[in-house]
Amino acid sequence: MPQQDSYFNRSLERLFPDELEQIQERKFKETIQRAYDRSPFYKETFKKLHLKLDDINRIEDLSKRNFFTTKEDLRGCFPFGAMAIPRNEIAELHATSGTTGTPTLGLHSAKDLDDWGQIAARALVMSGLTKDDVFQITPSLGMFSGGFGFYHGARKVGCTIVPASAGFSKRQIQFMIDFKTTMFSAIVSYAFRLAEVAKEDGLDLRKETSVRKGVFGSEIWTREKKKRITNLWDLDPFDIYGFTELYGPGVGNDCRVHDGLHIWQDYFLVEVVDPNTGEPVGPEEQGELVFTTLAKEAMPLIRYRSRDLSFLMDSKSCDCGRTHRRYKEILGRTDDMVKISGVNFWPSEIEAILLHEPDLGHEYRITISHAGSADKLLIEVEAKESLDETKASELARKVISDINNVALITPELRILPPNSLPRVEVGKAKRIYDEREDRD
Ligand SMILES: [Zn+2]
Numbered sequence: 001m002p003q004q005d006s007y008f009n010r011s012l013e014r015l016f017p018d019e020l021e022q023i024q025e026r027k028f029k030e031t032i033q034r035a036y037d038r039s040p041f042y043k044e045t046f047k048k049l050h051l052k053l054d055d056i057n058r059i060e061d062l063s064k065r066n067f068f069t070t071k072e073d074l075r076g077c078f079p080f081g082a083m084a085i086p087r088n089e090i091a092e093l094h095a096t097s098g099t100t101g102t103p104t105l106g107l108h109s110a111k112d113l114d115d116w117g118q119i120a121a122r123a124l125v126m127s128g129l130t131k132d133d134v135f136q137i138t139p140s141l142g143m144f145s146g147g148f149g150f151y152h153g154a155r156k157v158g159c160t161i162v163p164a165s166a167g168f169s170k171r172q173i174q175f176m177i178d179f180k181t182t183m184f185s186a187i188v189s190y191a192f193r194l195a196e197v198a199k200e201d202g203l204d205l206r207k208e209t210s211v212r213k214g215v216f217g218s219e220i221w222t223r224e225k226k227k228r229i230t231n232l233w234d235l236d237p238f239d240i241y242g243f244t245e246l247y248g249p250g251v252g253n254d255c256r257v258h259d260g261l262h263i264w265q266d267y268f269l270v271e272v273v274d275p276n277t278g279e280p281v282g283p284e285e286q287g288e289l290v291f292t293t294l295a296k297e298a299m300p301l302i303r304y305r306s307r308d309l310s311f312l313m314d315s316k317s318c319d320c321g322r323t324h325r326r327y328k329e330i331l332g333r334t335d336d337m338v339k340i341s342g343v344n345f346w347p348s349e350i351e352a353i354l355l356h357e358p359d360l361g362h363e364y365r366i367t368i369s370h371a372g373s374a375d376k377l378l379i380e381v382e383a384k385e386s387l388d389e390t391k392a393s394e395l396a397r398k399v400i401s402d403i404n405n406v407a408l409i410t411p412e413l414r415i416l417p418p419n420s421l422p423r424v425e426v427g428k429a430k431r432i433y434d435e436r437e438d439r440d
Contacts, residue, residue, distance in 0.1 A: 005256070005321050008125040008157065009118070012266060014323055017316045020265045025058075027294035028269060032056050035300045038084035041077045042302065059269055059292065062303055066278045068290070069304045074245065075102040085109050085298050094145040096244050097427070106145055106244040107298040113152060115295050119264050120153025120250030126262070126320070127215040127238035127253060129183055131158040134210075136175060136184040138194070139218070140166035140426060145248030146218055150185045153250055159183075166190075166426040169197040176209045183213035185240070185249075188221045188229075189429040192362050195232040196423070206234040215240050217249055219428055220330055220348050224355035228362055239329055245301060246291060252327065257319050260326030267295050270327070271303070272312050275334045286311045288334055289327065307334045338432065340368055340375040345407035347432055353402045354381050359395060363421045369435040377411040379403075382418050 007013045015023070035042035036053050046052075055061060074082055083090070091110045095103040108116065129135060135154050139146030141163055154161050164175050172194060175181065186194070191214065198205045205211065214233060217240040229237045241261055242251035251268065252261035263270050269292040272281050281287040289306045293299075313326045332346040347366055354360050361382035369376050381399075383392065396413045404410050424430070 006125055006130070007322075008122040013122060014321055015266070017323060020323065023266050024269055024294060027266070028059060028292065029057065031292065031294055031296070031300045031302065034084055034297070035302055039082055039300065041073065041082040042084075042300075045073075059271065059303070063271065063273075063280055067303055068278060069301055071104055071245075071305070071307070074104045078102050079105060080107075082299050082301075083107055084300055090298055092148070094148065094244050094248065095143045097144070104245050105299070106247065108247070109297040112247070112296055112298050115267065116149065116247040116250060117152035117156045119247065119267055120149050121156035122153075122264065123240050123250045123253035124150070124153045124157055124215065126255050126322075127183075127240065128213040128236075129154065129157050129159055129215075133159040133182045133213070134162060134179055135159045136162040136164050136172070136179070136181040136211075138164055138166060138172055138184055138186045138190055144427075145242070145244040146187065149242060149248030149250050150215075169194055169425065170201070173198050173201075173203065173205075173209070176205075176211055180210045182210050183215070184211055185215045185217075187428055188216045188219040188225065189362075189424060191216055191229050191233065191237070193423055193425065196419075205232070211235065214238070215253075217241060220332060220336070220351075222348055222352045222355060224352050225362065228355060241330065243306065245299075245304060246293060246296075251291075254329070255318060255320035255322060259318075260313050260328050262318070262322050262324045262326050265324045268292065269294060270312065270325070272310070272327075273305075275307075275309070281311075284311050284314055286331065309334060336432065338366075338368060338434070340377055340409055343408050345409065349407050350379065350403060350411075351431075353399060353406065354379070356402075357395065357399060359384055359387060359391075360399075360415070361418060363423070365421055365431055365433065367433045367435060375436065377409055378414070379411045380414045380416055380421065382416050382421055384418065386417055387415065 089109050090107050091113055092108045094106040137147050137150045141147035147165055162175055162179050162181060164172050195205055212235050214235050215238040226237050239254045240249045242249040252263040254261045271290045272287040273290050274281055275288040289308045289310055291304045291306060293301045308330045309332050310327045310330050332348050336347055337344055354364050361384045364381040367378040392415045396415055400413050
């Protein structure tokens with residue numbers, strides 16, 4: 001029997017492509033008007049560039065001028081320079097962690113929160129959430145936009161919410177057992193952490209909890225990692241996308257087909273550009289995702305550079321019935337590209353090779369340092385179970401050769417005993433340590 005697809009908003013998720021285009025055209029003009037009239041940051045920027053309202057009718061009018069908004073721009077007008085409504089109409093605000101400098105904010109009016117709930121609800125239903133579920137939120141419900149995105153979406157779906165927030169893994173597992181949680185959301189690495197803590201306590205999550213659905217995001221994750229989550233939790237993992245400056249989780253999500261994430265085109269105009277030149281790339285060519293918000297009141301963003309790399313798929317239809325364009329799962333971030341002795345590679349390429357080995361665990365650490373005049377790449381990865389020396393050195397040789405074939409670099413590889421690398425209880429995992437002072 002064919003699978004019955006469910007939707008949060010059937011008609012809006014299945015609009016015809018030409019209907020979506022008309023909506024985008026209309027909402028784009030409204031966004032430009034709003035930014036032009038109300039956002040001090042955009043008022044100033046447009047003035048500097050001698051751009052009049054009549055000059056901007058289509059996104060191309062901006063792309064041909066290489067017009068972008070960047071994280072640095074938002075930092076430059078922190079906290080409220082990009083606010084386009086009176087301060088007392090801001091209903092909620094979120095902030096990035098700011099570990100690399102001034103944080104950037106997501107400002108929301110009451111309507112923006114309602115919209116966020118709408119897109120997050122569409123994403124959650126796409127991931128299998130129904131009103132009968134008990135849905136546990138394990139990302140932090142705080143300044144980080146992760147937890148609240150799930151919360152606003154789940155409220156709209158009408159399920160039972162367990163707002164556990166981040167950390168306290170043993171308690172999380174107890175909640176799952178006590179409240180009969182059926183679905184949970186997590187930062188990708190936390191799905192592994194919970195499984196580890198359960199194992200230490202002799203619990204098999206597949207048998208002792210009712211969790212059968214999960215939606216994960218916030219970190220780059222490879223297909224190998226998805227397979228491992230499937231095995232650990234006996235569930236089909238869904239990939240959710242979003243970031244604070246837009247809303248948070250819910251901007252995009254992969255459907256049951258698991259071939260790319262649908263992006264809500266009635267809320268965002270998405271383009272792909274060459275990260276170096278800013279020029280639009282060709283069809284299905286890889287580049288940086290650039291977002292223009294189409295409904296944001298409090299903080300409209302125009303051609304905002306996400307630093308996330310992917311490509312837009314050409315196909316305008318999908319077996320799930322949704323018509324909104326799909327982009328491939330994020331391949332990396334422009335800031336994550338590592339250059340070592342003149343060779344560029346993505347950490348995700350290494351992750352894919354490590355996790356392909358059934359005897360290796362999911363925890364790894366990549367350290368780049370200077371060794372004389374050359375760069376040195378050290379990869380430390382945990383074994384899943386303790387390995388004898390012969391097996392470990394055989395495996396290390398194979399993995400080094402696989403990495404050499406794909407990334408053209410020869411790392412030092414250390415296979416560590418299980419549970420020897422530090423674990424992250426709250427927030428995103430850090431896997432790359434660049435000890436060179438002059439990283440470019
Ligand atoms: Zn689909």
